[in-house]
Amino acid sequence: MAKKKKEEEVKQGAPEWMGTYGDMVTLLLCFFVLLFSMSSVDAQKFQAIIQSFNGSLGMLSGGTTIVDKEYIGKGLNDDKSIDQKQETENFNNLEKQIKEYLKNNGLDKDVFVMNESAGLLLRFQDNVLFDSGKADLKLKSKEILRYISTFLNKNEFKNKFIRIEGHTDNDPIRYNHKYPTNWELSVARASNVVRFLVENTGIDPKRISASGYSEYHPVAPNNSPENKAKNRRVDILILKNQFIKDEPIRLED
Template structure:
């Protein structure tokens, strides 16, 4: 049975996950503290004590006293309920927006995973959490012909499906171009710097011009051959190094 190698590797900074969870807990704690800050706890305590007196057989009191205590208890509970604040609307909006953003990012990652499985690219197409954000590595073979920066038909279809998903979030998207170490010297691309940068630009231009995504959200950078992820001594290694990396940044343009 073929092992599914499309797994999210563990981050090199595992403490970031715990730190992010801690920040979320602190945020929720402060929201809850704020929501209960105006609660009349003395009224709640009096209501509880009055209820105990009315239900205690030693205290007696008859039907009239019981009815009076019940009315007072009901009034106290009503006042307590009215004094209790809900979560402030500004926090509700922030939490709702954060949940929506995480949902859309998950949809993007699910789509990438499905695409990799359907096109037998599980060994080359990976998703990695980093300090920058979520990195989606796209191999050259699914985007460009060798030594060129013209999107192939399959790449356009892939980006056509990705565009609506990216449009649903406001995160900054960074596109990185990478090559292997084999030299290139053409009229259009005098070096690997030029080729890698051109490829990143082509992906961004397709998303912004074809699908009208906000150009302010995108960054393009070309690293040439200088950030390999595998050895350039083998064909397999060079193939892995020829890639485009789509980074869903932690940075949100709406902030």
């Protein structure tokens, strides 16, 4: 009877494997504490990670999603490479300087500058660069393009690909033997901007292209004179490095 009672007492304790498991977990904890002590930790990122575990796996109380705080986005931005950070800073500075130039010259209502994910977009309403139904650059427009080219030829932008796009509204062009439809007009306008930049400002022709889209890429419905004016435009897009791979020309050639 005494032997049976002794066996029952043993069964009431923890299984033998729990001791080994506890030792292993303790060693792992010591290992990660050691790694932690030798690393530098961004307090904001660490806090964001801890917050994301709230309510998960039954470990902590609270919500189950990452807290929507500004510093989380900032932490992710901090993970960008040095080259990407520098590129972003360069594009921000270019946007600021061009906007200042346009404002000082009374062009800020006809030329729009937008810093997009693909790059910096300069949107010219057609009356800035061309007369109605024509594709010859105005004298004033050449001054603007020369100014912009001074930045495009700087070291921080000399390897950026430049896409020139011509667009029209959906009104059929008045009969013109030179431009029978909006297709020809949109292509001619984009091509003339490219030609001017290459021949007069020293832009490398390998890093620039021209496209004409006629009426088929509107930015507003063609249902009013004001909206149609918005669609008659030339877009100059200065691409960021990660989008150059989509272009037909390889700059490294």
